[in-house]
Amino acid sequence: MSSESGSDDVRVWLVERGYNNRDLIILTYATPDGARAFRREIAAQAIDMDTVTAARDVSPDDLATVEDADDRERYAEEATRMAAEHDPDETI
Template structure:
């Protein structure tokens, strides 16, 4: 749950790294799409199962700014859709 010290961000993109094998990059964004939080997850084995939640609470100092207007709108659309369809703790 978002607090005065955190910002709730919603999953907007899940990609696989081109540079490293078994690395998943999760991108979360604010509902207005203006800020993002990236989380990298290395899968160590096929038995390595960790849930990805619809939202996470991020430290504001760990948020980047989305400068490109088309990407900002894409993130906003997806973040709002996720917030409307899921609870923050839902496994995605």
């Protein structure tokens, strides 16, 4: 991450990858407890091999609360699995 990355940043793990009808790839990263998530949209044409990593460090201001209990549970399970199986900077 950048050298300006502060110690207040929160590590989030890739928990979901989707596509929409505008040719965007939607990446969802979540905290290990699944309670907060960071969503990123990337044009399919703009994505390259090292754009999508197992984890990111993001500002707490960029995290949204995950309201749905089922989503929180699913995100927590996937974030835990990703953290156990992948290095944070590993391309996924």
